[in-house]
Amino acid sequence: MNNIKSEDLTIFLVDDQKITNFINKKLIEITGICKKVYDFTIPKTALEYLEVHKPDLILLDLNMPEINGWDFLESMEKYSTHAEVIIVTSSTSKLDQEKARSYSRVIKYYTKPLNQYILRKLAEKYQRKMPLKNTVKQ
Amino acid sequence: MDLIGSKYRITYEAFSKFSGSVSKARTIDELASVVKRNLKYFFDFKLLRISIFDDGKPVIFSFQKNEYNVCKFKKNIQNYEKKLLLTEVPFRTELDLNLINNLPICPALIKPYLWGWYFNYNRIKVCTSLISDETKVFNNADVEILHLLVDSFITKYQHLLLQDKLNEKNKSLEKAVKLIEKKNLQIHKIVNNQKETIYNRTKEIRKKNSTLLEISQLNAHNVREPLSRILGLIDISEHFEPFELSENILQPLKISATELDNALKIIVDQSTQEISEDYAS
Numbered sequence: 425m426n427n428i429k430s431e432d433l434t435i436f437l438v439d440d441q442k443i444t445n446f447i448n449k450k451l452i453e454i455t456g457i458c459k460k461v462y463d464f465t466i467p468k469t470a471l472e473y474l475e476v477h478k479p480d481l482i483l484l485d486l487n488m489p490e491i492n493g494w495d496f497l498e499s500m501e502k503y504s505t506h507a508e509v510i511i512v513t514s515s516t517s518k519l520d521q522e523k524a525r526s527y528s529r530v531i532k533y534y535t536k537p538l539n540q541y542i543l544r545k546l547a548e549k550y551q552r553k554m555p556l557k558n559t560v561k562q
Numbered sequence: 563m564d565l566i567g568s569k570y571r572i573t574y575e576a577f578s579k580f581s582g583s584v585s586k587a588r589t590i591d592e593l594a595s596v597v598k599r600n601l602k603y604f605f606d607f608k609l610l611r612i613s614i615f616d617d618g619k620p621v622i623f624s625f626q627k628n629e630y631n632v633c634k635f636k637k638n639i640q641n642y643e644k645k646l647l648l649t650e651v652p653f654r655t656e657l658d659l660n661l662i663n664n665l666p667i668c669p670a671l672i673k674p675y676l677w678g679w680y681f682n683y684n685r686i687k688v689c690t691s692l693i694s695d696e697t698k699v700f701n702n703a704d705v706e707i708l709h710l711l712v713d714s715f716i717t718k719y720q721h722l723l724l725q726d727k728l729n730e731k732n733k734s735l736e737k738a739v740k741l742i743e744k745k746n747l748q749i750h751k752i753v754n755n756q757k758e759t760i761y762n763r764t765k766e767i768r769k770k771n772s773t774l775l776e777i778s779q780l781n782a783h784n785v786r787e788p789l790s791r792i793l794g795l796i797d798i799s800e801h802f803e804p805f806e807l808s809e810n811i812l813q814p815l816k817i818s819a820t821e822l823d824n825a826l827k828i829i830v831d832q833s834t835q836e837i838s839e840d841y842a843s
Contacts, residue, residue, distance in 0.1 A: 441787070443814040447794035452802050487783060516784035517779060536790030539797050 431552060433458035434477055436507070438445070438470045439485035448483060448538055454539060457547040463552065469490040475504045483538075486513040486520060497527050510546075512538055566703070574705055580711075583654065584718050590632075590726075593718050594623055597711070598630045604711060605704035608674070609667050609693040613685060616686045624666060631666070639762055642678060643689045650680040657693060665693075672696040679709070683716055686754035726758060781829050787819035 435458055437445045445463035452461050464470035467488055481550055493511065500507070510532040511524050524533045531533035534542060580600040587593040601610065610625040622633045640662055646653075657674035674695040681688040690712050694700035791813060799811045 441791065443791045444794070444816060446790065446810075446814065450798040450801065451794075454798065484811055487787070490826050514783050515779075516782055516786070536786065537794035537797065539794075 425545075429550040430461075433481060434460040434479045435462070435475070436470055436473075436479040436482040437461065437463040438465075438467055438482060438488075438493075439463075440465050440488040441511070442484070444536070451538055451540060451543045455547050457543060457550065469494045469502065471496070471499050474500065474505045474507070478505065479507045483507050483512050484507045484508050486515055486521060494523070497529065500529065510534065512536055563784050570771065573604055576600065577710060580604075581714060584714055587718060587722070590719060590722050592830060593715070593722060594625075594632065594788055597715055598628070599622075601625055602627070604707045606698040607692050607694050607700050610699050611640075611665075611689075611691045612715060613639065613689040613691070614686055614716070615647065615688070616723075626666065640691070641664070643691065644674065646680050646689045646691075647687060650682075652679045653677070667693060675700070679705075679712075681712060681716070686720070688712065688716055717732065721773075760830065761776070766814070779780050781825070782830075784828070785822065785826040786824065788818040789827055791818040792822065 435452060437448050439445050439448075442465050443507070445506065449463055451462050460508065462470075462473065462479070464473070468491055470482075471491075484493050484496060489494075491499070493513070497509065501508075507529070509527070509530045511530055512534050513520065513538045516535055521533055524530045580596065580603075582592060583596040583600070587596055601607070608626070611622060612625075613620055613622045620636060620639055622631065624631050624633070642653075642661070643725055648651060654675060654677050657671070657676040659674075662676075670697045672691070674693055677692040677694070677700065679690045681690065690708070692700055692708070795811050795815050795818070802810050
């Protein structure tokens with residue numbers, strides 16, 4: 425993960441709302457964090473593709489039918505994946521926020537909606553991880 | 563050894579024995595008995611009266627051969643005692659039976675004499691009087707041992723009185739402590755009762771609160787979900803060409819706005835229902 429170039433990142437969007445995925449995908453495109461974005465409205469499908477696309481980052485909704493965000497986090501352990509998770513939820517519950525902290529995979533917790541500012545900061549975070557490699561290449 | 567000398571020795575031995583008995587007395591009655599038993603070893607007499615005036619209230623001990631009595635009546639105070647309290651001057655006089663009243667002495671006295679002494683012990687005043695006659699002669703040499711006797715008697719008397727008062731105070735203190743304990747128990751019971759009552763009465767409210775919290779959390783989610791999409795769509799809209807707007811922005815905006823509208827309708831209905839339930843109950 426630490427040695428991946430920002431544009432080489434693979435991101436999964438997991439949210440049962442198609443429109444939300446559409447918005448987040450557009451935000452990623454605008455801010456240019458990466459080119460490889462896969463969106464899923466059915467969490468189970470996202471799990472099945474974990475080992476196929478090997479995502480580096482997953483934007484995960486909490487409130488979803490059948491498999492909710494917490495179930496998704498638990499199920500991820502059954503797969504070989506290094507993906508970090510950012511929770512993106514419309515819940516403002518402090519309890520959810522506390523619970524999210526107990527997962528080492530979860531690196532951030534955002535209340536919806538995401539915006540360009542948040543994503544630009546995220547892009548910076550991943551770009552900052554790469555400068556050494558870039559310098560060596562030149 | 564001369565007669566007087568041996569008499570002194572015997573008397574003082576008797577007195578030391580007497581002192582031992584006095585110190586062992588646990589009640590005023592026991593103390594008086596000790597005095598009664600020992601008097602005959604100190605001097606001869608027909609009647610010995612020790613009248614104690616504690617705050618003006620008399621306690622009069624009368625000792626005769628083998629008996630004593632205690633009296634607390636003011637009317638029993640003899641006139642010569644009243645005079646003694648005023649003058650404080652000891653006296654010895656031939657006894658005029660007409661000048662005394664109610665004294666338990668047999669009238670068949672031969673040349674009786676009345677002796678009187680005044681003692682002052684801080685708070686209490688003591689009149690000691692003694693009647694003697696030809697058959698039971700009391701003389702000046704006996705005065706000293708009489709003083710010692712009265713001293714010893716009064717000291718112990720005060721000591722026992724104090725002890726009685728202390729015991730009484732302790733008893734009333736114990737009673738007070740018991741009363742406080744009882745009251746505490748009652749208060750404890752009342753407090754517990756109140757706690758239970760409050761708990762029961764607030765049960766309903768707590769239940770309602772938790773229901774309301776659930777509703778509000780659910781609503782927050784249901785409203786925020788479509789609203790967040792509306793905000794997100796507006797945020798990205800500037801990055802679309804005009805011809806793309808209808809499909810990519812306006813249509814999802816309409817869907818999300820409708821969802822928001824529905825969520826709000828449900829909330830309004832729920833709140834109205836909650837309120838009308840409150841009014842009904």
